[in-house]
Amino acid sequence: MKTHLVLLGLPGAGKGTQGQMLSKKVGIPFISSGDALRSELKKRTDIAKEFEEYMNAGLLVPDDLVEEFLEKMLKRYDLRKGFIFDGFPRTTHQAEFIERYLREINVPLDAAVYLSVPDEVIIKRISGRRVCPKCGAVYNIYYNPPKHDEICDICGTPLVQREDDMPDVVKKRIEVYKKQTKPLIEYYKNKGLLVTVNANGSVQEVFNRLEGALND
Ligand code: ADP
Ligand code: AMP
Secondary structure (H helix, E strand, C coil), X not given: CCCXXXXXXXXXXXXXXXXXXXXXXHCCCEEEHHHHHHXXXXXXXXXXXXXXXXXXXXXXXXXXXXXXXXXXXXXXXXXXXXXXXXXXXXXXXXXXXXXXXXXXXXXXXXXXXXXXXXXHHHHHHHHXXXXXXXXXXXXXXXXXXXXXXXXXXXXXXXXXXXXXXXXXXXXXXXXXXXXXHXXXXXHHHHCCCEEEEECCCCHHHHHHHHHHHHHC
């Protein structure tokens, strides 16, 4: 099974949902740049003040800043048995950085998994997204609601809506994705690493397809 992975796809495609499920099942770390950046914002660190403006506007944090942050974050993980990167790389510059980083620690990249979903599905998924600010679990009020009204099933914390999930910011994030991140699909295709998964379907259906594709 392919276990050294980066996830690609529009905001709301299901990268966090599928990545967390796979991480639990296979026992490899799920590492999300978005989660890590949001947790840095909560700590109100100096570096977070530099991220905040970009994140709230739906823009990418500039490559030099984010790469420095990612490098420090990645050093805390043992990546040898596998990994699932969610939210990075997001630009060709970041993809080259990740390649360099992995080469230096002698760890391969097996696949770039593209979760493919039509635009119209994305809007409803994002508008219904609720997240646990404590443990990072992801829910959806339409498709995947918690058992008790907006309370995390896992840790009992009240769920929140991400600030950048408001409609105006979502529009910007989709635009930014198409311009800056979508070219990575071609980038990984050219390297023979692209694995495309149809991510339009129930969470379980998509997970079955994902596992099937990684076992091919
Ligand atoms: P991403 O990490 O790609 O931004 P998420 O995993 O956070 O996406 O999913 C976005 C929203 O859509 C969440 O509210 C999640 O619960 C919901 N979701 C994810 N996968 C599906 C699916 N297959 N069907 C319906 N809703 C989904
Ligand atoms: P996400 O949770 O992946 O949707 O990311 C939320 C926001 O965090 C993005 O809109 C960006 O502002 C920022 N962000 C997350 N990952 C990256 C990255 N790899 N490069 C630049 N900005 C990022």
